[in-house]
Amino acid sequence: MKPLVAFGAGKVILLGEHSVVYGYPAIAGPLSIGVVARGGPSRSCVLDVPVTADAAQKRMMRKAFARAAKLVGEPKVKVTLEPQLPLSAGLGSSAALAVATSRVLLQAAGQEPTAKATARLAWEMEQEFHGTPSGVDHTTSAEEKLILYRRVQAPAGVTGRARELKSPRPVSVVVALAGARSPTKLTVGALRERQARWPERYKRLFGQVGRLVTEAAKTVEAGDLEGLGDAMNVNQGLLNALGLSSPALEDMVFRLRSLGALGAKFTGAGGDGGAVIGLFPEPEPVVAQLTRDGVRCFASQLAGPRVQGDIP
Ligand code: MEV
Known part of the structure; x- marks a missing residue:
């Protein structure tokens, strides 16, 4: 063989x-x-x-x-x-x-x-x-x-x-790790309990996220990175409202925004820690800065005309 x-x-x-x-x-x-x-x-x-x-x-x-x-x-x-x-x-x-x-x-x-x-x-x-x-x-x-x-x-x-989703502009993010990661099963399970107890409230929040995603898909296809970044910021607010964020994740979200991210949010399961993404037209200087500060991070281009690969 x-x-x-x-x-x-x-x-x-x-x-x-x-x-x-x-x-x-x-x-x-x-x-x-x-x-x-x-x-x-x-x-x-x-x-x-x-x-x-x-x-x-x-x-x-x-x-x-x-x-x-x-x-x-x-x-x-x-x-x-x-x-x-x-x-x-x-x-x-x-x-x-x-x-x-x-x-x-x-x-x-x-x-x-x-x-x-x-x-x-x-x-x-x-x-x-x-x-x-x-x-x-x-x-x-x-x-x-x-x-x-x-x-x-x-x-x-x-x-x-x-x-x-095709984008006429490069969609690039900086991925930064923060805090101690919570298992996906735990965050998904805890949210399931909250939504079973207060179904109408959680349905409203899920519906808000769903509308935001539909709007964000249009911003990607139009190459409107500013609009996409704003949708990511609002999504982070809703993830927090759903009880899925934590001080470690919020600190990294605000750090990426202070470094010029058009939008920043955690990605994946959330909880005590995990990965945070920031949308940056030019991610390399941000990765260099964060790496100097001891943050585990890399850049990745998710869509659009190729301008760079990942920086490990
Ligand atoms: C995990 O990467 C994403 C979650 O939405 C779980 C899932 O989609 O199965 C938290």
Whole structure:
């Protein structure tokens, strides 16, 4: 068997995390860093888990792998993972892992790793990692485009609808890590309890986020970065109202705004800490400044004419 290699992109959600779980739209884009999976000869279908994963993560990865492997007839391959992203930082590492692994499994089983086939298999793994995810993470990773995504209740395997958002201007963000990360399951679960207790109030807030996302999609397509930044700022206010932010995340949001971000918000699950994004027409000087100050950060272009790659 010839060696197999595949990539799964990490992701950032530009707007609409959490409300996307309840069927409202979200905008998300791929990072150029993610997870690389390699497949080599083996007597069985086996996963070599990354050494950087903790015991619980390793257990979950093995269960998720077994679930996906079964669906493609457990081809004889040993899959090794090389994460380029911090695990569990809100940057879609589990989806990236699921997509990279699925691409190798499909190839090992003699199947074409199309975006659709990859997304179907990765969805199986994502359910093991997150319980009831919206599907936005692995769809963004499999599509590798900036997308407007909406979850749909549909036959098994189809989790949502995605439409590419093209921008006439580069849409670039600085991604900065702040505070100690909260597991996605916890923030999603706590919000579910609050919305079950006060459904009308939370429905109103989710609806506000949904309208903002629809407006923001138009700003992307018009190349109106100022309008997009303002929508991100308002989205952050609504995420705070939903009880999903914290001092560490808010401090980083305000820091990015003070450095000239057109808009800044946390991305992903939120909680005690995680990843914060700032929209910058010129992200490199901001990354240099934050790095000098000891902040873990990088820049990524999510859409528009290519002007730069990621700065690790
Ligand atoms: C996590 O990256 C995004 C959430 O909206 C959860 C999900 O969509 O499944 C918080």
